[in-house]
Amino acid sequence: MRLALAFAALSAVAFSPASAQAATATATAKANVLKPLQMTGGGTVDFGTIVTPSAATFSGTFTIDAAAAQTSTFCASGFACSGTRAAAMFNLQGSNNANITLNVPTTVTLTLQGATGTPPTLIFTTRNSVSATNSGTGNYTIQLPNSGQPGRDFYVGGSVTINQSTAGGSYQGTFTVTADYQ
Template sequence: MLVSVRKILFGAAAIAAFGLCSTGAQAATANATAKANVLKPLQMTGGGTVDFGTIVTPSTASFSGTFTIDAAGSQTSTYCASGFACTGTPAAAMFNLQGSNNANITLSVPLNVTLTLQGATGTPPTLTFVTKHSLAANNGTGNYTIQLPNSGFPGLNFYVGGSVTIDQATAGGSYQGTFTVTADYQ
């Protein structure tokens, strides 16, 4: 009889424990996602010079002309304004951007660059170089979003050209200015 009582007590304890578990609090679960965005180092090379060559003004008392360098690997349009004489080979500055395929890049190109007459004393005369590049239409801010078409080499080549306007008030001499193009991952 002692064995029967033990079996009954053991069975009652097991039922009680099962009952407590089934009527107690239930466990809650939730899922999380782990992510990593791995990008190749962003590299930009090139630059060079936007070259307008040599511009000879007309001999008339009043003149004005705009000279435009194509934002391309070679000049296909006429850049010398009517009535002026131009020599040299016009050229845009070329940049190469390399990074991760399909990555969104913020590109910043100044809208205007001040070119200063070299060797001038006092307050030197200036020209305004209005930039244009080959990646997107001018949006008025100089900041653009582009997407890289491949990873690493060959990257993406783009060109910066633009225009200057010269009139009878423009002092003769060599003008020069420096500008910086920046790129960063978004």
């Protein structure tokens, strides 16, 4: 009887299904938390006053440096220039080391103020301190150097060309610079 009982117990163990093996996998949870992106500044790109030559035919290109200080030669030969030249300054703040897509228009139309009918225009071709060259699209990728203040300053300057067909008067136009996290 003992032998039969031992044989039955051994048979139960031998013929029972193998115990199930546990399977595991690992997942990662993550979150990218960004501070609100803020841009301040703007101001005015100021070419000052430009007096044209008295010659019948003339042309001159006038450039505002994309910098805080205006150090390059500004006034074209034959023209008289006065006033304080200035680039527009912007400050961008957000999260440290975040990649930002920045868009600066490549051209801005300046319209003669107070003109009637179809007003004369000047084309302002922008340059900025983010890149030494204009990208052609106005899109740039930058990285913020810190979180919050002081952020990153950048300047927008550029050039206009004036010739004998340019009507006299005050020209003005506005442009918008945009920035967004990538």
